[in-house]
Amino acid sequence: MKLFSRDTSFRRTEQTVTPQPPTMSPAGGTALLPDPALAPLTGEWVIDPAHSRIGFSVRHAMVTTVRGSFAEYQSRLYFDGRDPSRSQAEIVLSTASVDTGVEQRDAHLVGRDFLDARNYPRMRFASTAVEMVGNDVYRMTGDLTIKARTRPVVLELTYIGHVTDPFGYQRAGFDGTTTINRTEWGLNYDSKLAEGGAMVSEKVRLQFDIAAIRTAPVG
Template identity: 75%
Template sequence: MNLFNRVVSSRRQAPPVPPQRPAGAPASPTAVLPDPQLTNLTGEWVVDPAHSRIGFSVRHAMVTTVRGCFLEYESRLYFDARDPARSRADITLFTSSVDTGVEQRDAHLVGRDFLDAATYPRMRFTSTGVEQTGSDLFRMSGELTIKGVSRPVVLDLTYIGHVTDPFGYERAGFDGTTTINRSDWGLTYNSRLAEGGAMVSEKVRLQLDIAAIRMAPSAG
């Protein structure tokens, strides 16, 4: 009954009957409608270090958060707009380039207690699969290798946009994040607080703010 109409029918109208799905028939899946701009992205890309950040954050002394990033890395990306599952990423980080803004802390991180950069100068993420979960959302599975240990991780990615800059370079932006347990990669060093908690949390949040530049097609 519509209470906002001045004239109200004296006969109550039966609600429309929705069409019935045949017994045993599967429910229709919800289609993921891609952002129209994504159709322009098919091709090879490389991360632009000057406008990107591959970082991390970890709880310290139970009451504060330390943030850092890796300043040097190599990357190779491929995006397939028609079939996102064929997209892939390969990023190698140089462990000695870790930067948290405190020189003494950085020296500890690259030492044997943590990354052991002298023995393991690189850490690497290689994708194994991509799933589109929304118009601008993706889930990228892959293997993360730290100190010679490779374990699966899943990155949640958000597509930010695609532009051509004033210098003629095509740029695409993605944000990504995942949380890992550092002990799974042998980063087990810790010290205990008087209150009984850990000085450094086991959980580390990885954060990728990616500005990628399209690579020119190979000659020939």
């Protein structure tokens, strides 16, 4: 499924950028400037599923944590090493591909109590803004769509580094996290424990452990 073929509307158009004063750090002191070594990384990337994990963790029965991930997704990333604010990301996940390691639990998650994969086969994150907030630390704001409901979320991203692997591919690593209230996206399962607490917490931590690969330049 070519959700992100090169003729999609995601392709960036060059714009004339008016120089702006340096962005100041949150403390109002030293200006935050991108590492010049990142400039050559400017371009389009895709997530390498074999070495990445897009997952979640949620408190279960108030005493344990259940962790899971999505095995199937498509991605398109654009990283601007000279001006991180121009970077973009889009990820579309198959809701039916959720995997927590327990077949019965996965069947519950893809059912109507949670993701309702039959009626809503995709969930999507699309960035709307990127801000550099520290050395190798970025704040990415975006729209998260689950079950046809779209709400803003903020990811805290850490740049890990980049290498050229033995096969000649350029790779870059990022870790990202955010916490959402699942009920805001219609995931309203509310079974209670005998003690009065929730069987499944409303707070869900989303985790993006990303290994990205540089795509070939557009010819």
